[in-house]
Amino acid sequence: MRYRNDLSENDVTPEWLWRSRRAFLRDALLATAAWAASPLVTRAAGLAAAPNPAFRLAEEPTPLDKVTGYNNFYEFGTDKEEPARQAGSLRTRLWTVTVDGEVNKPRTFDIDDILRLAPLEERIYRLRCVEAWSMVIPWVGFPLAALLKQVEPRGNARFVQFVSLADRQQMPDLGRGVLDWPYREGLRMDEALHPLTLLTVGLYGQVLPNQNGAPVRIVVPWKYGFKSAKSIVAIRLVEAMPATSWNQAAPREYGFYANVNPAVDHPRWSQARERRIGDFFKRPTLPFNGYGEQVASLYAGMDLARHF
Template sequence: MSDADDLKETDPQNSRRDFLRSAGLFTVTAAGLAGGLELLTRRPGAASAEAQGTVLVRPKRPLGPYDTSEAITPWAQATTYNNFYEFGTDKGDPARMAASLKPRPWTVRIDGEVKKPQTVDIDTLQGWFPLEDRVYRMRCVEGWSMVMPWLGFPLAALIRRLEPTGKAKYVQFTSLYDPKQFPGQRGNVLDWPYVEGLRLDEALHPLTFMAVGLDGRVLPGQNGAPLRLVVPWKYGFKNIKSIVRITLAEKQPQTTWALAASDEYGFYANVNPAVPHPRWSQATERRIGELGRRATLPFNGYADQVAGLYKGMDLRRNF
């Protein structure tokens, strides 16, 4: 589903890894390129590299054990219809404003209840792991959904590398706070920086993913560059973007949306069509690019894999 046929891979895994590592030399987003640098040769009538993002055309691959076979949301929609309040509250604000985000240089601090706390450069961090493709459903708490082809690595691989202590029960994630890069942070719509969290067993689940790319391209700013969390059985606001800190903790983190409206946005945020939002039903969703609505599935269709994490819990109270 890529928009260009340049930069074909000879070895899919190595090419993707080399490309993403090289992003420190030339930062690419779908919204813009600092200094006007273009990495794709323009063809008559072709969109610019700024509009396309840098493309790796990948050979078709069989579906993996975690992939959905549903139709992937087109790039043009996946990168222009976004919630990212750091850029603004309108769906189009992130794509319009994403050029202000500078995802290189970038470091991630990993601390708390780990035996190997450290601050690591984003290119070093992603180079620790073989990068994987994952095609996941994404369900927003607002009642719309997409299917997203992520590129990244399992969060469990990172956590195990850092050796959590016996006290670690939760993982807290913190986004970048920089009003120069994030104009939405100049207002008080939320208490900045954005913070999210998972139980440790949720973080270690094989579906839980750290994305550094989207559809074979460097992750665009509006989609959470250079590093975002993807937890496909939870509402989208759990999938924190532009992460600068990962902290393993003994106590449950206080998360941004739970602090803003605890009766509307709980810590768990598992997709549950039987539990309405106080202001709308969650029983159905609008898939972006489709007409009409479809039924929302428990745990966003991942119940077989993750329902066991919540055995015995009241998922109405722990929403």
């Protein structure tokens, strides 16, 4: 055993080191306190989202472990199970979303700003993916229109483009070059303003998991899942139809509109039937994913086989 008077000058911790340790601990405690107090945690994880009875389905929700374990998020892997394993590297705090373009009041929102815009509500929506599988998910969010209202869209804003994060340090599969990153999607303005289009921050009463598009994504339930952009960092209101990632990569397979339409097959498989995750048998695919009564009027007079 060495006693105090046995210590040499080299045994004493340098001042710069103990000061940096104290600073690190202080910053870590402050960050933890800020995170715990944030609306993202207290409102979403705290189950403060009121269920909206107008958006309930007579269908069993897909179990949470399936919703969070079987995902399309190519920035974290092309296999369905890879995002759940790899998305832990995504840093979702100090997150901002820039909203600009054809607007009178361009603005950058942080995630807490977004959560103050409108009361959170829980909506149970079907999610239909182009690979002919589907889920039923209790999402937490509010209509995208509440955010767009804050920036005052101009009269010539006809489309809305969404841009996702593209950071190779956080997203290991960006280097594969599957798509031209960052991921981009878009909606027509009337689609973006439709009450069904949800700015989404959670699911099953919890903060949105990384592999499901944390901390903020779009959910457009009458369209195939690739239209619902994840981990959004920018929203741009534009006059011309914006480029979208899958439409650029394979225009014969992925149209701009991507409305769920059992009568229009993907070139490599039929879209007439779907398999609900957890079920053995397939079921008929519903036009507009079952939301035709609410949204079919948006496409009156359009040839939905050509505008797919």
